[in-house]
Amino acid sequence: MNALAATNRNFRQAARILGLDSKIEKSLLIPFREIKVECTIPKDDGTLVSYVGFRVQHDNSRGPMKGGIRYHPEVDPDEVNALAQLMTWKTAVADIPYGGAKGGIGCTPKELSTSELERLTRVFTQKIHDLIGVNTDVPAPDMGTNAQTMAWILDEYSKFHGYSPAVVTGKPIDLGGSLGREAATGRGVVYATEAVLAEHGKSIKGLTFAIQGFGNVGSWAAKIIHERGGKVVAVSDITGAVKNPNGIDIPALLQHKDATGKLADRENAESVRAKFIIEAANHPTDPDADEILFKKGVVILPDIYANAGGVTVSYFEWVQNIQGFMWEEEKVNHELKRYMTKAFHNIKSMCKSHNCNLRMGAFTLGVNRVARATSLRGWEA
Numbered sequence: 001m002n003a004l005a006a007t008n009r010n011f012r013q014a015a016r017i018l019g020l021d022s023k024i025e026k027s028l029l030i031p032f033r034e035i036k037v038e039c040t041i042p043k044d045d046g047t048l049v050s051y052v053g054f055r056v057q058h059d060n061s062r063g064p065m066k067g068g069i070r071y072h073p074e075v076d077p078d079e080v081n082a083l084a085q086l087m088t089w090k091t092a093v094a095d096i097p098y099g100g101a102k103g104g105i106g107c108t109p110k111e112l113s114t115s116e117l118e119r120l121t122r123v124f125t126q127k128i129h130d131l132i133g134v135n136t137d138v139p140a141p142d143m144g145t146n147a148q149t150m151a152w153i154l155d156e157y158s159k160f161h162g163y164s165p166a167v168v169t170g171k172p173i174d175l176g177g178s179l180g181r182e183a184a185t186g187r188g189v190v191y192a193t194e195a196v197l198a199e200h201g202k203s204i205k206g207l208t209f210a211i212q213g214f215g216n217v218g219s220w221a222a223k224i225i226h227e228r229g230g231k232v233v234a235v236s237d238i239t240g241a242v243k244n245p246n247g248i249d250i251p252a253l254l255q256h257k258d259a260t261g262k263l264a265d266r267e268n269a270e271s272v273r274a275k276f277i278i279e280a281a282n283h284p285t286d287p288d289a290d291e292i293l294f295k296k297g298v299v300i301l302p303d304i305y306a307n308a309g310g311v312t313v314s315y316f317e318w319v320q321n322i323q324g325f326m327w328e329e330e331k332v333n334h335e336l337k338r339y340m341t342k343a344f345h346n347i348k349s350m351c352k353s354h355n356c357n358l359r360m361g362a363f364t365l366g367v368n369r370v371a372r373a374t375s376l377r378g379w380e381a
């Protein structure tokens, strides 16, 4: 099932559980605005190459729309739509004053030089600069993008609108980025994991973990789990997987990945059997697989909660930019833990009230908050 159909299915199920008014349900399914732009750049050898870029702004009833920009060959309109919608529910689950958006360019960033990536990012920004802004839509990094990408967007946007650091988050610290943002999604995943494990009388120390993806989120989650005494027995990325039943030396693996750009051997991590699945990625589990895993008793911590640490610290970054006051990293991490723990308890309350699993607990929590804001703002033209 494609990402949009799967996301809509989860949303509709939450709307049914909540008994949502059908007009509000319909309006929440349709994105606020979809942008598709052509981005042509000269390559380093002088030849021209064209890419398609997207920004989908899903909903702004709770505040400026917020979400990352992804550079990946599989970026397509349906996927960006689904990810934008997920951002709306995620910011509501985290209870931060934002709506949802997502963007992307269909490209293979590893095949582009740094100057080609810079040109592509600047052309994309030129095409969307009128539609983003500190109080309208605030991009951030996602797969294939990073702090440097945000610095280029900030610079290009500022040429049109004046210096505006709060127009993007996940920036380099030197340009007003927040301490702790780079690690925040992985760290939030660990706080979420601790919250669900505590419920089952367990803790990270001594448990075994398998991690799919070893980029920003996966590698920070692995590092922090390792530091807390968890045994990471399998890690995989696009180049393959490493497995060690006695526990992988994560600092050594991070060093190896930094030096070579890939994980060591090629092995299949499929035989790993998990009792808990923590969705650090967006939309990693198809609804059919979700049902099968649920029936098998696997506890799944859904993406719109598990990876909300990134956007939560993006919110702290935006607040710091607006206040013109930088927080210590301890304050960032302390607040992140507070938000993640509170969201977990709010989700559990929804699970109890509606007798549903954690995914529907999170969806009903997010959808209900957005629906309330939508109704309060009203419909008069």
Ligand SMILES: NC(=O)C1=CN([C@@H]2O[C@H](COP(=O)(O)OP(=O)(O)OC[C@H]3O[C@@H](n4cnc5c(N)ncnc54)[C@H](OP(=O)(O)O)[C@@H]3O)[C@@H](O)[C@H]2O)C=CC1
Residues within 6 Å of the ligand: 141, 142, 143, 144, 145, 185, 213, 214, 215, 216, 217, 218, 236, 237, 238, 239, 261, 262, 280, 281, 282, 307, 308, 310, 311
């Ligand atoms: N960055 C953030 O703050 C947030 C990210 N997320 C989500 O977390 C997930 C990971 O994002 P992030 O860590 O930022 O991205 P990165 O680009 O830093 O890392 C992505 C990882 O996924 C691997 N990968 C990419 N494509 C494939 C593929 N087709 N098959 C197998 N592995 C693949 C990459 O391998 P390789 O390095 O070899 O290319 C890399 O290990 C995404 O779903 C993203 O939307 C969610 C919330 C916030």
Ligand SMILES: O=C(O)CCC(=O)C(=O)O
Residues within 6 Å of the ligand: 066, 067, 068, 069, 090, 138, 139, 140, 141, 142, 169, 170, 282, 307, 308, 310, 311, 312, 314
């Ligand atoms: O930090 C942000 O604003 C958004 C991060 C993101 O794209 C996500 O949570 O999926």
